[in-house]
Amino acid sequence: MTIAIIGGTGPQGQGLALRFARAGVEVVLGSRDGARAQSIAEELVAKLPAGSAGISGADNEGAAQAADEFVILAVPFAAHNATLGALKPHLAGKILVDIVVPLSPNDPKIVEMPPEGSATEAAQALLGPDIPVIGALHNVSATTLNNLDWTINCDILVCGNSLDARKKVMDLVGKLGVTTYNAGGASAARSIEAITPILIRINISKAVPFTHAGIKIWAPDH
Amino acid sequence: MTIAIIGGTGPQGQGLALRFARAGVEVVLGSRDGARAQSIAEELVAKLPAGSAGISGADNEGAAQAADEFVILAVPFAAHNATLGALKPHLAGKILVDIVVPLSPNDPKIVEMPPEGSATEAAQALLGPDIPVIGALHNVSATTLNNLDWTINCDILVCGNSLDARKKVMDLVGKLGVTTYNAGGASAARSIEAITPILIRINISKAVPFTHAGIKIWAPDH
Numbered sequence: 001m002t003i004a005i006i007g008g009t010g011p012q013g014q015g016l017a018l019r020f021a022r023a024g025v026e027v028v029l030g031s032r033d034g035a036r037a038q039s040i041a042e043e044l045v046a047k048l049p050a051g052s053a054g055i056s057g058a059d060n061e062g063a064a065q066a067a068d069e070f071v072i073l074a075v076p077f078a079a080h081n082a083t084l085g086a087l088k089p090h091l092a093g094k095i096l097v098d099i100v101v102p103l104s105p106n107d108p109k110i111v112e113m114p115p116e117g118s119a120t121e122a123a124q125a126l127l128g129p130d131i132p133v134i135g136a137l138h139n140v141s142a143t144t145l146n147n148l149d150w151t152i153n154c155d156i157l158v159c160g161n162s163l164d165a166r167k168k169v170m171d172l173v174g175k176l177g178v179t180t181y182n183a184g185g186a187s188a189a190r191s192i193e194a195i196t197p198i199l200i201r202i203n204i205s206k207a208v209p210f211t212h213a214g215i216k217i218w219a220p221d222h
Numbered sequence: 223m224t225i226a227i228i229g230g231t232g233p234q235g236q237g238l239a240l241r242f243a244r245a246g247v248e249v250v251l252g253s254r255d256g257a258r259a260q261s262i263a264e265e266l267v268a269k270l271p272a273g274s275a276g277i278s279g280a281d282n283e284g285a286a287q288a289a290d291e292f293v294i295l296a297v298p299f300a301a302h303n304a305t306l307g308a309l310k311p312h313l314a315g316k317i318l319v320d321i322v323v324p325l326s327p328n329d330p331k332i333v334e335m336p337p338e339g340s341a342t343e344a345a346q347a348l349l350g351p352d353i354p355v356i357g358a359l360h361n362v363s364a365t366t367l368n369n370l371d372w373t374i375n376c377d378i379l380v381c382g383n384s385l386d387a388r389k390k391v392m393d394l395v396g397k398l399g400v401t402t403y404n405a406g407g408a409s410a411a412r413s414i415e416a417i418t419p420i421l422i423r424i425n426i427s428k429a430v431p432f433t434h435a436g437i438k439i440w441a442p443d444h
Contacts, residue, residue, distance in 0.1 A: 181430070193413075212442040220432065
């Protein structure tokens with residue numbers, strides 16, 4: 001299996017590339033600058049243990065074309081819609097996994113949601129009903145992802161209007177050794193994306209004795 | 223200290239009354255029907271261990287008047303605004319703790335947020351700037367609260383525009399033996415309230431081996 005990570009040269013994209021490659025999933029990093037993506041891919045490969053799958057680099061369109069099925073979108077929100085508009089012709093038959101959180105440019109402790117309600121819903125509106133959009137992986141810290149010695153300290157809430165695509169993405173994300181939960185339709189992204197700035201606030205807080213907070217779904221004590 | 227729980231005869235209100243009374247906080251349950259609140263208060267007192275604080279009942283206005291500082295609103299969302307409108311004259315100098323989740327009347331697995339963005343924001347708009355509204359305790363299951371042998375399997379995210387009131391509510395909720403986190407301004411309630419239907423979906427799901435799910439903030443593994 002080969003997946004694409006669009007905007008894959010940022011910290012979140014790099015961390016996901018490392019984690020997926022270590023789990024045996026081939027990754028093509030996409031960037032506006034394909035040469036930069038190739039260079040970063042080489043750096044990432046050097047960090048991987050023996051037996052990992054490969055990481056290569058391409059421009060965003062080339063990366064999307066190289067993906068069998070899953071195209072992960074990991075750009076800053078400011079580039080979200082423009083990147084998707086350019087990619088749309090290359091997404092037929094694929095699933096777009098949107099991990100983007102619309103953090104306020106002025107304050108990363110709050111979100112500024114688009115008129116559609118969330119990034120995931122904006123992506124679905126832009127791509128139209130034939131390309132399923134699934135929101136996932138919003139709440140995992142890039143620092144955690146990039147430290148391969150750490151286990152990932154959060155569960156992954158997965159949402160989107162296509163139940164079939166949701167299940168496929170839950171299987172994909174499950175390869176990272178995390179627990180995934182079906183969080184329902186795309187509108188659940190209004191909550192899930194907005195958990196990230198709450199975690200950022202907790203990370204910054206002097207009152208909390210740790211950073212890189214995650215969220216977990218917890219069973220009752222009985 | 224005496225707190226009021228408005229709409230306190232529902233399962234969430236009863237569970238909170240038991241938990242606060244056991245923690246030494248006097249509770250006045252409020253209901254539209256004060257006699258019903260008194261009757262349920264008597265039933266709850268019979269479930270409490272020796273040494274607990276008392277639980278009494280009154281109509282909603284009487285309960286709000288009896289509270290030193292904290293008035294918890296635990297009505298169904300359909301009654302949210304009307305209840306607050308009637309209570310407003312009795313809330314001067316107090317803090318309104320809004321635990322209401324605007325679940326869709328047609329599907330408890332999704333929210334239908336009011337135009338203000340969340341129940342907490344709607345309450346703040348209705349009560350005006352002089353009565354601080356704090357959102358909290360949205361995500362804890364009534365079943366868990368009412369089983370006094372169980373520890374509460376979630377952390378409590380606390381939000382609202384007054385930092386001072388937020389801290390006071392964090393202290394109050396902390397008496398229940400849970401960890402509280404400062405989740406920021408009232409707009410964070412758009413995310414926090416909407417976590418509840420995600421938990422309800424997980425509780426219903428045959429794929430998840432437990433019910434009464436909670437969320438916890440989790441430290442990284444290092």
